[in-house]
Amino acid sequence: MLIRLLLLVTLLAAPVLRPAFSHEGHSHGDEPAPPAAAAPRAEAHSDLFEIVAVLGPDRRLWLYLDRHATSEPIDRATVQVSLDGEDLGTATRASEAVYVLANPAVERPGSRNLVFTITAGEDMDLLPATLEVPTAAGALTAAPVSSELLSIALREPYLWAAGLLVLLLGVAIGRAAAPRPLPPLVVAEPPAIGTHPHALPSGAPMQERVAAAPAVLALAAILLLPALAWAQPLDAPRRQPDGSIFVPKPSQRLLGLRTGPAELGEASVTIHLTGQVVADPNASGRVQASEAGRIEPPERGFPVLGQRVAQGEVLGFVLPIMAAQDRVGVRASIAELDSLIVIAEARVRRFTALTGTVAQAEINDARALLEGLRQRRAANLPAVTGREPIVAPSAGLISVVRVAAGQVIQAQEPLFDIVDPARLWVEAIAFDPAAVAEVSGASAVTAGGQALRLGFVGRGMTLRQQGLPLHFRIEGGASGLAVGQPVTVLVETPRRAAGIVLPAEAVVRNPEGGQVVYEMPSAERFLARPVRVQPLDGQRVLVTAGLERGARVVTSGAGLIAQVR
Amino acid sequence: MIRRRLLLAGLTLAPFAARAHEPRRGPNGGQKVDIGTNHAELVAAGNTLRLFLFDGADRPIAATGATAQAVILAGGRQATVALAPSGDNVLAGTGDFLAARGMRAVVTLTLPGQRPVQARFTPMDQN
Numbered sequence: 001m002l003i004r005l006l007l008l009v010t011l012l013a014a015p016v017l018r019p020a021f022s023h024e025g026h027s028h029g030d031e032p033a034p035p036a037a038a039a040p041r042a043e044a045h046s047d048l049f050e051i052v053a054v055l056g057p058d059r060r061l062w063l064y065l066d067r068h069a070t071s072e073p074i075d076r077a078t079v080q081v082s083l084d085g086e087d088l089g090t091a092t093r094a095s096e097a098v099y100v101l102a103n104p105a106v107e108r109p110g111s112r113n114l115v116f117t118i119t120a121g122e123d124m125d126l127l128p129a130t131l132e133v134p135t136a137a138g139a140l141t142a143a144p145v146s147s148e149l150l151s152i153a154l155r156e157p158y159l160w161a162a163g164l165l166v167l168l169l170g171v172a173i174g175r176a177a178a179p180r181p182l183p184p185l186v187v188a189e190p191p192a193i194g195t196h197p198h199a200l201p202s203g204a205p206m207q208e209r210v211a212a213a214p215a216v217l218a219l220a221a222i223l224l225l226p227a228l229a230w231a232q233p234l235d236a237p238r239r240q241p242d243g244s245i246f247v248p249k250p251s252q253r254l255l256g257l258r259t260g261p262a263e264l265g266e267a268s269v270t271i272h273l274t275g276q277v278v279a280d281p282n283a284s285g286r287v288q289a290s291e292a293g294r295i296e297p298p299e300r301g302f303p304v305l306g307q308r309v310a311q312g313e314v315l316g317f318v319l320p321i322m323a324a325q326d327r328v329g330v331r332a333s334i335a336e337l338d339s340l341i342v343i344a345e346a347r348v349r350r351f352t353a354l355t356g357t358v359a360q361a362e363i364n365d366a367r368a369l370l371e372g373l374r375q376r377r378a379a380n381l382p383a384v385t386g387r388e389p390i391v392a393p394s395a396g397l398i399s400v401v402r403v404a405a406g407q408v409i410q411a412q413e414p415l416f417d418i419v420d421p422a423r424l425w426v427e428a429i430a431f432d433p434a435a436v437a438e439v440s441g442a443s444a445v446t447a448g449g450q451a452l453r454l455g456f457v458g459r460g461m462t463l464r465q466q467g468l469p470l471h472f473r474i475e476g477g478a479s480g481l482a483v484g485q486p487v488t489v490l491v492e493t494p495r496r497a498a499g500i501v502l503p504a505e506a507v508v509r510n511p512e513g514g515q516v517v518y519e520m521p522s523a524e525r526f527l528a529r530p531v532r533v534q535p536l537d538g539q540r541v542l543v544t545a546g547l548e549r550g551a552r553v554v555t556s557g558a559g560l561i562a563q564v565r
Numbered sequence: 566m567i568r569r570r571l572l573l574a575g576l577t578l579a580p581f582a583a584r585a586h587e588p589r590r591g592p593n594g595g596q597k598v599d600i601g602t603n604h605a606e607l608v609a610a611g612n613t614l615r616l617f618l619f620d621g622a623d624r625p626i627a628a629t630g631a632t633a634q635a636v637i638l639a640g641g642r643q644a645t646v647a648l649a650p651s652g653d654n655v656l657a658g659t660g661d662f663l664a665a666r667g668m669r670a671v672v673t674l675t676l677p678g679q680r681p682v683q684a685r686f687t688p689m690d691q692n
Contacts, residue, residue, distance in 0.1 A: 084673075
């Protein structure tokens with residue numbers, strides 16, 4: 001009931017409240033504040049620079065300077081600070097694109113007007129900002145005592161070192177003044193040096209004490225180190241009650257965050273197809289046996305996977321195998337031919353001896369007959385003794401090996417596949433043939449995110465499994481691809497769509513599963529904008545709704561901002 | 566639950582709070598921006614600065630008792646100019662600078678009985 005009442009009052013108060021903080025259709029000072037737990041901070045930007053000033057727990061003013069449009073850190077710039085008209089001097093560079101200013105003036109509580117004069121190369125700019133310094137000094141941090149010590153330690157390192165030295169000295173004196181163990185009453189062995197009978201027993205602890213000093217120093221250094229590292233104010237990124245996300249500049253630097261302006265553009269409409277890598281039929285080959293037989297390796301052995309082979313290279317031999325009946329038949333005909341050859345040879349010899357008596361035509365006939373018989377024998381012989389060489393039909397790499405020495409293979413059995421890795425194609429299946437009637441360009445992305453440039457080769461005219469096959473050539477070469485690898489093919493059509501072109505990395509999924517981009521309305525604040533996107537190619541997307549032009553959008557590191565809880 | 570309801574109430578309020586105005590051209594040919602809860606127009610010519618004061622509804626405010634200081638970055642040099650009342654709603658001052666394109670100025674204005682407020686001007690860069 002109370003809640004309802006509260007809601008009602010708030011709603012009723014809305015029109016009344018309106019003139020209080022806004023007038024003439026606009027308002028002043030309605031920028032949402034950073035989380036209450038964060039260190040006091042101020043920010044300012046121009047079209048060139050963006051600066052965030054954070055009053056750290058060490059009471060120093062930490063300055064983070066970036067390019068406004070891209071959020072790229074600016075290193076080695078000169079930042080001159082003035083506070084309420086009083087010149088505080090130039091901030092020193094603390095680390096990459098981080099500047100620090102130590103001046104007691106920044107600790108004065110109240111609303112402080114800061115003016116930064118920034119010089120980075122050729123660019124100069126003036127930026128005003130207002131820093132609200134909390135009244136209570138302890139409110140600067142949750143741990144006031146440690147911060148007090150820390151700030152003193154950081155400001156007066158010599159004092160700190162002197163204190164440590166005094167402590168160590170005290171420890172040393174204490175140890176030296178401690179009662180020593182009494183010398184043993186019975187000396188087991190008479191010492192060789194009679195004048196120093198107790199040199200050995202007290203000498204060993206002394207050495208230990210000397211060795212302990214560096215250890216104590218190292219321990220002190222280790223204890224001091226986190227305090228030094230903590231000097232830079234580290235506020236945790238967090239989700240704010242209004243749904244925006246607060247990411248302080250140091251965290252942004254860690255995430256490598258970059259932004260870009262949302263510019264209206266036009267891009268051609270693309271269609272997503274599933275495809276796979278196939279071998280170019282003109283630059284690949286499949287080695288098959290033409291007849292059944294037993295396979296034998298060539299002299300250097302069978303080619304292995306990934307081996308480069310030249311066209312015409314012998315990859316193996318097939319020894320034809322025959323049924324016993326067939327073999328007997330061939331042997332019988334060879335034997336018959338042998339006997340006929342013997343007869344024909346004798347006849348040719350006889351006729352040649354009787355040259356002049358026998359007609360020349362008869363001699364020629366006998367010779368032709370002998371030659372014919374010999375050829376028939378030669379043709380029959382390989383059937384029982386010969387072997388068929390298997391040659392590579394094209395140059396490339398061996399991608400499949402299906403043979404083992406001595407294996408009996410059937411005719412037409414594939415033995416090797418040869419693929420030229422420089423000439424691969426992509427085959428895509430379009431289930432809407434009308435959508436890909438015109439193809440003006442194409443690209444593909446592998447599951448691993450590798451982008452491939454494609455050239456359109458052709459489209460089939462017959463549906464295969466209800467889909468129309470399209471062939472694309474992979475251009476520009478791509479390493480690490482394998483035949484059969486699935487890819488997502490993006491086919492560009494001549495149709496155009498207007499929208500905001502962003503890198504694909506800028507669009508992330510929110511916990512509800514919707515697609516969002518992160519807008520950066522101010523230096524450390526991010527707003528999730530649900531958008532409607534169309535993929536353009538592997539790297540870019542087209543935002544067609546949900547984003548206004550001119551907005552500063554996170555282009556790199558958006559996925560990490562989405563993780564902030 | 567209460568938080569969620571409050572958030573809902575906040576969301577219903579949100580549309581009333583429109584975006585603040587961008588820098589725009591003022592009636593005296595200068596650049597007019599928001600300064601605190603008011604508006605101010607800065608006109609730069611030669612080495613003279615004139616600051617016209619308006620309230621949130623663009624009605625002139627009396628400059629009596631107001632003081633202002635301008636930090637100017639022009640031609641790669643920085644200059645500070647003190648502005649004093651010189652008319653109904655005008656503060657004026659001269660300094661060691663020459664108004665040129667790319668000039669930037671940060672004005673700190675103190676109205677009587679109010680906290681100093683700052684605004685950034687690029688008086689020579691518009692249109």
